[in-house]
Amino acid sequence: MGDHLDLLLGMVLVASPVLGISSCFSNGRMALYRFCNLTQVPQVPNTTERLLLSFNYIKTITTASFPFLEQLQLLELGTQFTPFTIDKEAFRNLPNLRILDLGHSRIDFLHPDAFQGLPHLFELRLFSCGLSDAVLKDGYFRNLESLTRLDLSINQISGLSLHPSFLELNSLKSIDFSSNKIPIVCEGELEPLRGKTLSFLSLANNNLYSRVSVDWKKCKNPFRNMVLETLDVSGNGWTANIIGNFSNAINGSQIFSLVITYHIMGSGFGFHNVKDPDWSTFSGLARSSVIHLDLSQGYIFSLNFRVFESLKELKVLNLAHNKINKIANEAFYGLDNLQLLNMSGNLLGELYDSNFDGLPKVAYIDLQKNHIGIIQDKTFRFLKKLHTLDLRDNALKRIDFIPSIPNIFLGGNKLVTLPNITLTANFIHLSENRLEDLGDLYFLLQVPQLQILILNQNRFSSCKSAHASSKNLSLEQLFLGENMLQLAWEAGVCWDIFKELFHLQVLYLNNNYLNFLPPGVFSDLTALRSLSLSFNRLMALSPGDLPANLEILYISRNQLLSPDPGLFTSLGAVDITHNKFICECELGAFISWLNQTNVTILGSQADIYCMYPNSLSGAPLYSVSVEGCDEEEILKSLQFSLFILFTVTLTLFLMAVLIVTKFRGFCFTSYMTAQRLVFKDRHTRGRESDMYKYDAYLCFSSKDFEWVQNALLKHLDAQYSNQNRFKLCFEERDFVPGENHIANIQDAVWNSRKIVCLVSRHFLRDGWCLEAFSYAQSRCLSDLNSALIVVVVGSLSQYQLMKHQSIRGFVQTQQYLKWPEDLQDVGWFLKKLSQHILKKEKRTKKDNNTPLQTLATIP
Numbered sequence: 001m002g003d004h005l006d007l008l009l010g011m012v013l014v015a016s017p018v019l020g021i022s023s024c025f026s027n028g029r030m031a032l033y034r035f036c037n038l039t040q041v042p043q044v045p046n047t048t049e050r051l052l053l054s055f056n057y058i059k060t061i062t063t064a065s066f067p068f069l070e071q072l073q074l075l076e077l078g079t080q081f082t083p084f085t086i087d088k089e090a091f092r093n094l095p096n097l098r099i100l101d102l103g104h105s106r107i108d109f110l111h112p113d114a115f116q117g118l119p120h121l122f123e124l125r126l127f128s129c130g131l132s133d134a135v136l137k138d139g140y141f142r143n144l145e146s147l148t149r150l151d152l153s154i155n156q157i158s159g160l161s162l163h164p165s166f167l168e169l170n171s172l173k174s175i176d177f178s179s180n181k182i183p184i185v186c187e188g189e190l191e192p193l194r195g196k197t198l199s200f201l202s203l204a205n206n207n208l209y210s211r212v213s214v215d216w217k218k219c220k221n222p223f224r225n226m227v228l229e230t231l232d233v234s235g236n237g238w239t240a241n242i243i244g245n246f247s248n249a250i251n252g253s254q255i256f257s258l259v260i261t262y263h264i265m266g267s268g269f270g271f272h273n274v275k276d277p278d279w280s281t282f283s284g285l286a287r288s289s290v291i292h293l294d295l296s297q298g299y300i301f302s303l304n305f306r307v308f309e310s311l312k313e314l315k316v317l318n319l320a321h322n323k324i325n326k327i328a329n330e331a332f333y334g335l336d337n338l339q340l341l342n343m344s345g346n347l348l349g350e351l352y353d354s355n356f357d358g359l360p361k362v363a364y365i366d367l368q369k370n371h372i373g374i375i376q377d378k379t380f381r382f383l384k385k386l387h388t389l390d391l392r393d394n395a396l397k398r399i400d401f402i403p404s405i406p407n408i409f410l411g412g413n414k415l416v417t418l419p420n421i422t423l424t425a426n427f428i429h430l431s432e433n434r435l436e437d438l439g440d441l442y443f444l445l446q447v448p449q450l451q452i453l454i455l456n457q458n459r460f461s462s463c464k465s466a467h468a469s470s471k472n473l474s475l476e477q478l479f480l481g482e483n484m485l486q487l488a489w490e491a492g493v494c495w496d497i498f499k500e501l502f503h504l505q506v507l508y509l510n511n512n513y514l515n516f517l518p519p520g521v522f523s524d525l526t527a528l529r530s531l532s533l534s535f536n537r538l539m540a541l542s543p544g545d546l547p548a549n550l551e552i553l554y555i556s557r558n559q560l561l562s563p564d565p566g567l568f569t570s571l572g573a574v575d576i577t578h579n580k581f582i583c584e585c586e587l588g589a590f591i592s593w594l595n596q597t598n599v600t601i602l603g604s605q606a607d608i609y610c611m612y613p614n615s616l617s618g619a620p621l622y623s624v625s626v627e628g629c630d631e632e633e634i635l636k637s638l639q640f641s642l643f644i645l646f647t648v649t650l651t652l653f654l655m656a657v658l659i660v661t662k663f664r665g666f667c668f669t670s671y672m673t674a675q676r677l678v679f680k681d682r683h684t685r686g687r688e689s690d691m692y693k694y695d696a697y698l699c700f701s702s703k704d705f706e707w708v709q710n711a712l713l714k715h716l717d718a719q720y721s722n723q724n725r726f727k728l729c730f731e732e733r734d735f736v737p738g739e740n741h742i743a744n745i746q747d748a749v750w751n752s753r754k755i756v757c758l759v760s761r762h763f764l765r766d767g768w769c770l771e772a773f774s775y776a777q778s779r780c781l782s783d784l785n786s787a788l789i790v791v792v793v794g795s796l797s798q799y800q801l802m803k804h805q806s807i808r809g810f811v812q813t814q815q816y817l818k819w820p821e822d823l824q825d826v827g828w829f830l831k832k833l834s835q836h837i838l839k840k841e842k843r844t845k846k847d848n849n850t851p852l853q854t855l856a857t858i859p
């Protein structure tokens with residue numbers, strides 16, 4: 001059997017070209033010539049094992065058509081676009097042929113000796129070839145001693161008078177007569193098959209016994225002395241009456257699996273003219289050893305009293321997709337060996353305690369896709385062997401009837417909350433319900449022996465009920481995708497839902513709107529191997545966020561801007577597609593890690609792309625160069641700016657000297673105006689100076705000091721020049737040496753009217769600066785004013801700023817200044833900054849000191 005599988009696999013592989021796409025070639029072992037406009041068999045090497053010639057125009061096949069191909073095992077000749085003729089011993093040159101496929105061809109002439117000389121033929125496919133009864137009557141299959149499978153479906157056969165040569169076909173196992181026109185089969189017709197065991201016989205879709213009136217006394221048992229492993233009589237329009245007569249007729253013939261799908265038994269919903277099966281319908285099968293009975297796809301409305309009573313050996317009963325609404329008393333009595341009962345896709349609305357009586361061995365009950373809203377408490381209690389109960393896609397609102405069984409499916413119901421019941425289970429499926437309270441999750445985690453818990457597509461978003469905690473929870477897989485955990489977590493509750501889950505190996509948290517992970521939320525998940533955080537809104541991951549032994553991380557479709565590659569190095573595989581990478585120098589380390597890492601990067605390279613800056617938007621990270629990303633680059637450009645600034649200042653000074661000497665009078669008037677303005681300013685300042693020690697606290701990274709001194713201090717601070725009017729505070733000069741740094745920062749923040757933060761690349765890397773920023777922000781909050789002035793220096797994109805939580809908050813809600821790129825604008829900028837510093841705040845004096853003291857106590 002092994003090489004047949006191999007051949008079939010070959011079929012699947014070569015069947016992949018889409019219809020109409022031709023490929024005409026041979027590679028020695030396989031010759032693929034579909035859609036090649038061939039009118040005759042092409043020249044192929046004598047080593048060919050598979051020859052595929054479907055979809056061509058070959059008209060005749062004769063002995064001379066094929067060269068001697070000793071190796072050939074599979075020949076596919078079906079679906080010729082012209083009617084074709086097969087002559088005597090047409091395939092004689094293919095002595096080792098095992099599969100011959102002529103399906104879907106119009107065979108005008110088939111010589112009775114066409115298939116002679118094929119001693120190894122295993123499978124013959126003659127479906128949809130327009131064949132008549134003659135193909136059975138006239139001995140076409142003589143001498144095919146290896147023939148095992150014969151497919152004669154979709155032809156014009158109207159009677160099964162088999163040629164006596166069938167008697168010699170000792171290998172024959174499977175015959176497909178489906179979709180022919182066989183109205184009746186009686187004892188005698190299949191006589192050459194007596195004594196045989198067939199694994200499969202199909203008489204489906206023939207209107208068998210349903211369009212003629214059958215005199216069963218004369219017709220007798222068509223399957224006498226045959227053993228059928230599977231008999232398929234589906235789609236024949238069988239009523240309960242016909243099935244009853246047929247069952248009686250085949251009294252004693254062994255049929256292990258009887259398939260009667262697409263029957264018309266039963267009154268359906270709202271009709272009464274066709275009767276439901278009753279105890280007499282299947283009673284004739286009592287001695288047929290039926291183990292599997294498939295009655296799906298019909299109209300059964302009511303399961304009557306003891307309808308299956310005679311089927312003592314039945315193990316699998318499929319009643320799916322009928323219209324079952326009623327289960328009569330004792331309906332399942334007699335099914336002493338039944339293990340699987342499939343009643344999915346019916347019209348059940350409620351289940352009663354006695355419904356499943358009489359099923360001592362049932363292990364699996366499938367009740368999916370009904371409308372069940374109510375189930376009595378004891379319905380499943382006494383089914384001792386039950387291990388799987390499938391109640392998906394019903395209308396349940398309560399589940400207190402659930403017994404302790406290993407596998408419970410309750411997805412797609414209307415559960416809003418879970419009752420406090422004692423339950424033991426290995427597997428619980430509860431997706432697509434309406435659960436909201438994470439308290440229910442705590443309850444489920446306590447279920448003893450639970451290994452897999454599926455809770456996708458609920459509404460988990462709150463954390464109301466108190467939760468018990470226990471040690472050493474057994475759960476191994478937890479699916480929590482498509483909930484709203486963010487809502488609970490952002491409220492600061494239920495950060496401990498994954499505590500004690502020391503055995504958890506798989507965790508899905510996709511589609512939960514997460515924009516942060518509570519610190520240490522995964523810290524107990526020491527066994528976790530696979531974690532999905534896809535489809536969330538995470539912007540950054542911190543080193544401690546991921547569980548220690550994680551192997552696979554799915555974090556695609558988040559908003560990671562510039563992740564630290566160090567986070568991923570211990571993983572086996574990571575999916576980071578569709579994030580929002582900022583392709584600037586800071587991402588350099590990540591890009592080069594990506595290029596050379598041994599960690600398997602899942603997904604397509606093209607899906608790992610830059611989002612910003614716009615010039616690189618959509619470019620794959622793999623194609624971005626990190627060359628020229630010097631650490632000091634930004635500083636150099638600042639130095640260059642300073643050089644220009646001074647040149648400009650000098651020029652202006654010289655020009656001013658010139659102008660002053662030439663237009664002395666005019667200058668004087670201007671000076672007076674200016675003085676008046678300055679006086680006004682001084683007046684304002686004077687009034688407020690008793691409230692604040694400083695006009696502004698200048699907060700910047702010490703690495704930027706040189707630049708700040710030249711660009712700002714010299715132009716603003718009164719100690720640098722008499723021309724300047726501001727009393728500024730900055731660390732290098734005004735902080736009390738030896739004092740606690742935080743205390744210094746707090747003093748500066750609270751004793752200055754304004755805080756000016758010079759946010760540069762260095763600023764963002766300086767913890768003290770970020771700290772000062774936070775203090776300034778908290779002062780803004782407590783004073784309800786805008787004391788904080790942010791000046792962004794250098795080419796920092798908005799998205800780099802966004803990375804820092806405190807700055808993100810500010811940048812998203814308030815305006816900030818940008819140090820001008822054009823040096824011409826520096827003077828104007830300084831004036832504007834001065835105005836900002838001078839701007840009065842609506843702040844009453846009396847609440848001035850209170851917040852200062854309360855906040856100053858923060859360590």
Ligand SMILES: *[C@@H]1O[C@H](CO)[C@@H](O)[C@H](O)[C@H]1NC(C)=O
Pocket residue numbers: 022024035036037
């Ligand atoms: C077959 O003939 C059709 C129509 O003449 C043509 O379009 C097609 O390319 C031909 N195919 C091959 C493989 O020659």
Ligand SMILES: *[C@@H]1O[C@H](CO)[C@@H](O)[C@H](O)[C@H]1NC(C)=O
Pocket residue numbers: 046047070
């Ligand atoms: C195939 O044909 C070549 C000559 O064309 C011959 O030498 C070789 O033995 C043949 N092989 C088989 C497997 O028949």
Ligand SMILES: *[C@@H]1O[C@H](CO)[C@@H](O)[C@H](O)[C@H]1NC(C)=O
Pocket residue numbers: 213214216241242245
């Ligand atoms: C079933 O058999 C009875 C008695 O032989 C006969 O009267 C009836 O017509 C049969 N029903 C069908 C549908 O063939």
Ligand SMILES: *[C@@H]1O[C@H](CO)[C@@H](O)[C@H](O)[C@H]1NC(C)=O
Pocket residue numbers: 248251252284
């Ligand atoms: C089936 O056959 C057995 C003996 O072969 C016989 O006793 C029984 O009555 C038959 N049942 C039917 C329904 O004909």
Ligand SMILES: *[C@@H]1O[C@H](CO)[C@@H](O)[C@H](O)[C@H]1NC(C)=O
Pocket residue numbers: 296318320321342343344364366
């Ligand atoms: C029950 O039948 C339905 C419909 O044919 C099928 O989808 C389902 O898998 C079956 N259930 C079992 C447990 O076999």
Ligand SMILES: *[C@@H]1O[C@H](CO)[C@@H](O)[C@H](O)[C@H]1NC(C)=O
Pocket residue numbers: 420421465466
């Ligand atoms: C659930 O029931 C158990 C005992 O039946 C009780 O100990 C526990 O407190 C209950 N839990 C809740 C949340 O009501």
Ligand SMILES: *[C@@H]1O[C@H](CO)[C@@H](O)[C@H](O)[C@H]1NC(C)=O
Pocket residue numbers: 472473474503
């Ligand atoms: C924890 O539970 C597992 C089974 O889930 C068990 O094998 C193990 O011994 C338990 N450990 C402790 C410390 O209870």
Ligand SMILES: *[C@@H]1O[C@H](CO)[C@@H](O)[C@H](O)[C@H]1NC(C)=O
Pocket residue numbers: 591592595596621622623624625626
């Ligand atoms: C990736 O690595 C190769 C050599 O392993 C190197 O040639 C290529 O430039 C690197 N690409 C990037 C984007 O770093």
Ligand SMILES: *[C@@H]1O[C@H](CO)[C@@H](O)[C@H](O)[C@H]1NC(C)=O
Pocket residue numbers: 596597598
């Ligand atoms: C990748 O694996 C190879 C061989 O196992 C090793 O030599 C190399 O250092 C690894 N590279 C990284 C970046 O871990």
